[in-house]
Amino acid sequence: MINLLKHELRSRLGAIVGWSISLALFGFIYLSIYPELRDQLFLLGDTSLWKAMKFEVGSFEGFVASIVVQLIPVYLGIYIIITSTDTIAGEEDRGILELLLSLPLTRCQIIAVKAIAISVASFVILAFAGLGSSFTLQMVKGSVETIITPWSLFLAILSGWPITLTFIMIGLFLSSYLPNRRSAASILTFLFITSYLAETLTNYVPSLEALKYLSLFYYFDSSARIFTEGVKFGDALILLGLAAFFFVLAVLSFQRRNVTVGAWPWQRAKLSK
Amino acid sequence: MNYGSHRGISDVNLSVEEGEIFGLLGPNGAGKTTIERVLMDIIRPSKGHATIFGQDCQNEGVAIRKRVGYLPSEFGLYPNMQGAAFINLIASMQQKPVDRAYHQQLLERLDLDPSRKLREYSRGNKQKFGIITAFMGKPDLLILDEPTVGLDPLIQKVVLELVLEAKKEGRTVFFSSHNLPEVQAICDRVGIIRRGQLIKTERVETLTKQQFKRMILTLRQTPPIDAFFLEGVTETGRNGQVVMLDVRQGLNKVMEKAVFYGVENIETIPVTLEEIFLAYYGGKNNECDDD
Numbered sequence: 001m002i003n004l005l006k007h008e009l010r011s012r013l014g015a016i017v018g019w020s021i022s023l024a025l026f027g028f029i030y031l032s033i034y035p036e037l038r039d040q041l042f043l044l045g046d047t048s049l050w051k052a053m054k055f056e057v058g059s060f061e062g063f064v065a066s067i068v069v070q071l072i073p074v075y076l077g078i079y080i081i082i083t084s085t086d087t088i089a090g091e092e093d094r095g096i097l098e099l100l101l102s103l104p105l106t107r108c109q110i111i112a113v114k115a116i117a118i119s120v121a122s123f124v125i126l127a128f129a130g131l132g133s134s135f136t137l138q139m140v141k142g143s144v145e146t147i148i149t150p151w152s153l154f155l156a157i158l159s160g161w162p163i164t165l166t167f168i169m170i171g172l173f174l175s176s177y178l179p180n181r182r183s184a185a186s187i188l189t190f191l192f193i194t195s196y197l198a199e200t201l202t203n204y205v206p207s208l209e210a211l212k213y214l215s216l217f218y219y220f221d222s223s224a225r226i227f228t229e230g231v232k233f234g235d236a237l238i239l240l241g242l243a244a245f246f247f248v249l250a251v252l253s254f255q256r257r258n259v260t261v262g263a264w265p266w267q268r269a270k271l272s273k
Numbered sequence: 274m275n276y277g278s279h280r281g282i283s284d285v286n287l288s289v290e291e292g293e294i295f296g297l298l299g300p301n302g303a304g305k306t307t308i309e310r311v312l313m314d315i316i317r318p319s320k321g322h323a324t325i326f327g328q329d330c331q332n333e334g335v336a337i338r339k340r341v342g343y344l345p346s347e348f349g350l351y352p353n354m355q356g357a358a359f360i361n362l363i364a365s366m367q368q369k370p371v372d373r374a375y376h377q378q379l380l381e382r383l384d385l386d387p388s389r390k391l392r393e394y395s396r397g398n399k400q401k402f403g404i405i406t407a408f409m410g411k412p413d414l415l416i417l418d419e420p421t422v423g424l425d426p427l428i429q430k431v432v433l434e435l436v437l438e439a440k441k442e443g444r445t446v447f448f449s450s451h452n453l454p455e456v457q458a459i460c461d462r463v464g465i466i467r468r469g470q471l472i473k474t475e476r477v478e479t480l481t482k483q484q485f486k487r488m489i490l491t492l493r494q495t496p497p498i499d500a501f502f503l504e505g506v507t508e509t510g511r512n513g514q515v516v517m518l519d520v521r522q523g524l525n526k527v528m529e530k531a532v533f534y535g536v537e538n539i540e541t542i543p544v545t546l547e548e549i550f551l552a553y554y555g556g557k558n559n560e561c562d563d564d
Contacts, residue, residue, distance in 0.1 A: 003365040011351065095349030099406075101315050102343035103366045104335045258316045 008117035024132025070222030073160030084171025130157035169246035356387030493535030
């Protein structure tokens, strides 16, 4: 099992490096251009559409939270959708899963290894993005007055991990439940986008406010408050609980899966045991 | 079992003896691969169960798979991995001590250089990786799905030698193939599967000797065209006084007729497994594409 985990991590090394550099660069660019854009952004700060989009660009803290802290996990979502839906359905499509299942490993071990590998990869990517952004903050601190410390920015970016983890586990569940990767990726993309839009729209449209609890992004604080009040551990726990729930669903549906058959869940026969 | 709109396998009741080579025959879509996948717990049966070494394939799959080497009919490899690293990875997960000398011997006999990335290998060379990973742990049971597909004739011969060596060491081999001469050459017993049902299990020599007799009769007089229109007898050819017959039953009636027209010579020809297989399928390969 350890050897499989090592292999899974090693095979993700390229993606980890690429995504870490890209997201660190994203933080670097937006933090370093802020001093030049400060006045224009201040004027835009009161625009209701920006507020609805949860972009509080009127202050540096709001800008960093809205752009860097909020968007890094959103962009990382692309990697999550690609990778998590590839684990079961994708590997089944490519014939790798049949080879893995012929080894003396339980299905639970196989899916757990894959879940751990993607979770670690996403954590490392966020950590590097956080380090890069914190380093940039240290560089621009002389030209901006702010309460944000490199450490608090690092923690704020890492606070995107629970929501990332939840989407990883949903992707893993869809990948083990649906017959092919295309369906799993389509549904996860839909869930990701609607969840993000639902959270921003419920800010904008008061009549939709009650729906905000249904959006996973509601439990991810990407407002300037994160730098004063810190990470909301209650919300993080809700997301981690959901991640655990979807992981259990993924394990259960993988146990039931007739690998190589590709049937939809309602077409699958009831198992004898 | 059935899955989705696909037909699966049903009423497959077969046992394989320790130390024998058992061949599973059937056209595409007959259910050969499904049987092997059920044994490997890749597909789970909706009814019934499969056991290997007396253990349930579903509940004790891990213990079973420690003693089994499996070659799927179609499998994928990690394209960016180096061949040798792939073999080492699979070996490390098989939870068996690695016999480096045997491992090296397999590489040499199969003429495989594992130093390149897996995506660079041809289909036949990828098949060799599957064969090596199935054989390298010297498992007690080998389940091989079309092991010689995509290989050149020399390597096909090596694979069959490996199978025979496994048998010599007392290990069991369960394999499916479309290549009937190779099945006839190495298998002790065969099972013929049709539309998901096992229709015959027999020792190869019994099957080839008892199933039907192919006779060439040389008679003194030219018999009329309907002379051998008998139940269980098919006239397969005729050249004047020479008549070729496949006789499933009623040999005594054939002999009576032959004596009536005067017998000059009777020759019996050994029947191949391929002919028997075609007889079961009426000469047609009419299953669906998916195995």
